[in-house]
Amino acid sequence: MKPGINNYSEIGKLNKVLLHRIGNEIEGLVPDNFERLLFDDIPYLKVAQQEHDKFADLLRANDVEVIYYVDETVKALKDRKVRQEFIRKFVSESDIHSEAVKEALEEYLMGMTVKEMVEKVISGVKKSELDVKSNSLADYISSGYPYYTDPMPNLYFTRDQGACVGNGVSIHHMSTMARRREALLLQYMFKYSKSFAPDGTNLWYDYDQAYSIEGGDVLVLSDEIVAIGLSQRTTVAGIEQFAKNILDESTFQKILVFDIPKCRAFMHLDTVFTMVDFDKFTIHPEIEGPLQLFEITLGKDGNARFNSIQDELENILKIELGLPAVDLIRCGGNDAQAAQREQWNDGSNTLAIAPGTVVTYERNYVTNDLLDKKGVKVLTIPSSELSRGRGGPRCMSCPVNRDDL
């Protein structure tokens, strides 16, 4: 295993992964805020945690080191000054319009142990926790709202806030307000935790950059090609900046931009397309094509070059990966009802932990069976509650280190 961050494929043997154990932040979900907080239902926390623990246990049983957002952020925020800076930034980005409230929040969070503070930042600070004497119009108008700082129920989709690509990290500007502050935790991990990001780790994109990118759109197709979805969440300007940084300073040669429909069903590229083996992919039937792609490479003069490609997914993958044939495994097979049902529960959102070995949700039995018939080793996890957040095993994991192929 190479040290530090090392991620040159979607399928190399997984050695280290960053997860977030779903926590109290989920209890902030109510039907009124579903749309804003990007949920369709409320997971039952106790069972969701049991399911998440099974996911982590399965990874450990397969020789994967599991690290968690809370622990890693705690390590990064040991120093009091760094902690103060982090809290200030967190509070300033939590949509608070009263100075008195900001000050009270900073004092409240600084008074906690580092672990309590990080957990609180994730689960949200309720108004009932603080006694603020404020006489502002902002507080008056929002007096019926229970939180000073919103919870982060989507943090367990650790794929999205950032991505480890090659020997670097991409820290994302998330598309929605509901998820923006999640990546702040990753930014501090990157800056202040050497055990997470040793000296020399590259930075491909940063939290403070202006345009959105989300990690569900980033797929490391090979050690030369990174695929990115131009999607509802990932912008063309974000892709361009990411491409410039990574092509300039890494061994990657090409960014392959998949122009996918800008709608929630296609939320990220990994909702409709993931790699499970050298030549096998799980897909949502609607991604078969013809597709519009754009290629970004660097010319000899160091300037970006663009190229447009229109083709079927199958041909694109064969050409780009230099393979004689590829197998596209449709979520739900040819049964239209199973396809819709299993797509809704992220049947094509598989996490490869080695070439041809994947983790999937147990409930997607039609797709799992198909994978099995194609010779893929399928390891399943229970998912009655986890699936309610509309993300699967790939979204719930951020690979930090994989063996090279």
Ligand SMILES: NC(=[NH2+])NCCC[C@H](N)C(=O)O
């Ligand atoms: N990589 C992914 N597909 N992530 C799924 C994230 C789901 C989450 N509720 C959201 O809307 O952001």
